[in-house]
Amino acid sequence: MEVEMEMRAGEEIEIGQDITPPLPPLSSSLHHSLLSSHCSSCFSPLPPQPFPPLFTPTFPNTPSSYYCSSLCSSADSPLHVSSAEPYLLLLLQSHPSAYPNGDSSDLRAALRLLQSLPATSPYPRVAGLLTNRHKLLHHHDHRVRDGARAMFLARKMRDESPNFSIDATIANVAPHDAVLEEAVLSLVLTNAVEVQDKTGRTLGISVYGPSFCWINHSCSPNACYRFSLMTPPTPPCWPETALLRIVPFGRSSGRATQIENGVCSNNVLAKESRGYGPRVTVRSIKRIKKGEEVTVTYTDLLQPKAMRQSELWSRYRFICSCTRCSASPLTYVDQALESN
Numbered sequence: 001m002e003v004e005m006e007m008r009a010g011e012e013i014e015i016g017q018d019i020t021p022p023l024p025p026l027s028s029s030l031h032h033s034l035l036s037s038h039c040s041s042c043f044s045p046l047p048p049q050p051f052p053p054l055f056t057p058t059f060p061n062t063p064s065s066y067y068c069s070s071l072c073s074s075a076d077s078p079l080h081v082s083s084a085e086p087y088l089l090l091l092l093q094s095h096p097s098a099y100p101n102g103d104s105s106d107l108r109a110a111l112r113l114l115q116s117l118p119a120t121s122p123y124p125r126v127a128g129l130l131t132n133r134h135k136l137l138h139h140h141d142h143r144v145r146d147g148a149r150a151m152f153l154a155r156k157m158r159d160e161s162p163n164f165s166i167d168a169t170i171a172n173v174a175p176h177d178a179v180l181e182e183a184v185l186s187l188v189l190t191n192a193v194e195v196q197d198k199t200g201r202t203l204g205i206s207v208y209g210p211s212f213c214w215i216n217h218s219c220s221p222n223a224c225y226r227f228s229l230m231t232p233p234t235p236p237c238w239p240e241t242a243l244l245r246i247v248p249f250g251r252s253s254g255r256a257t258q259i260e261n262g263v264c265s266n267n268v269l270a271k272e273s274r275g276y277g278p279r280v281t282v283r284s285i286k287r288i289k290k291g292e293e294v295t296v297t298y299t300d301l302l303q304p305k306a307m308r309q310s311e312l313w314s315r316y317r318f319i320c321s322c323t324r325c326s327a328s329p330l331t332y333v334d335q336a337l338e339s340n
């Protein structure tokens with residue numbers, strides 16, 4: 001039976017309080033267009049050129065990862081290479097039709113996650129995180145099919161290196177070869193958040209553990225989140241339970257039950273978390289009673305209801321039924337947004 005996860009307040013929470021510690025990402029990746037201007041490890045802008053090469057790209061004249069310091073390079077470049085990212089970037093450069101989406105950040109975050117996952121990962125959850133693979137594929141989601149195929153090809157090229165031929169590799173992919181890649185890419189599309197700097201500029205995406213990813217959406221949320229960009233060496237990794245003021249609940253057949261073991265012991269990837277990269281902290285924006293569900297928004301709340309719903313459907317394939325969306329007549333705020 002499928003269990004849906006949610007997070008609830010474990011204690012009374014006043015407005016404007018941090019309710020999680022700064023949580024490190026399981027996987028993150030810069031947006032494709034920022035690869036040559038920002039550090040792939042800490043996401044900060046690269047110093048002006050020329051700066052000493054800190055990492056030699058696998059393929060010359062192909063987009064790659066660059067780093068602002070030798071610490072960032074030694075923290076991140078082994079995963080960049082072992083996850084098959086250089087092969088994906090080479091593939092997308094020479095065969096852009098392999099993933100017409102343009103931005104490769106979701107595929108790269110998924111490749112990195114795949115590299116650090118335990119070999120036996122159960123479906124429909126991987127490391128506790130919902131994949132939503134069936135739901136996304138059921139709605140003919142080409143992002144998942146095309147993206148998983150590109151990920152599969154990149155991993156195959158890495159494994160066959162140096163004897164691969166891109167054209168021969170593409171021709172030899174069978175329709176059901178990329179099931180694992182489909183699951184992990186679906187997980188990224190379902191759970192990743194856009195990382196923004198202090199000015200609100202979007203830098204890339206990150207996937208966090210269950211303490212963050214089990215928080216559901218509401219168009220009238222009681223919490224928000226912010227990022228802190230961390231340069232290695234970072235302060236010691238917070239145990240996920242330190243300062244964690246929210247507790248996980250599993251809902252099946254409408255009934256919600258608290259998950260006894262807490263988040264940390266359920267999080268098989270907690271030990272694998274990179275410790276560097278953008279950390280996320282959740283903060284209350286309303287008073288939250290003990291036992292009340294904690295929610296954030298997955299969409300721009302300054303849009304009319306129809307646009308919010310359409311965005312949530314096209315990205316996540318769910319219809320929001322929060323109090324604001326089901327209010328009839330429309331709330332005062334929604335009336336004002338509709339008339340603009």
Ligand SMILES: C[S@@+](CC[C@H](N)C(=O)[O-])C[C@H]1O[C@@H](n2cnc3c(N)ncnc32)[C@H](O)[C@@H]1O
Pocket residue numbers: 003004005006129130132190191213214215216217218316317318319320321322
């Ligand atoms: C980041 S996960 C949130 C945790 C998720 N409920 C779980 O069981 O792991 C995002 C997914 O949760 C579900 N979800 C989140 N907010 C929702 C809402 N307000 N109504 C219905 N489904 C929601 C959707 O399936 C969405 O793709």
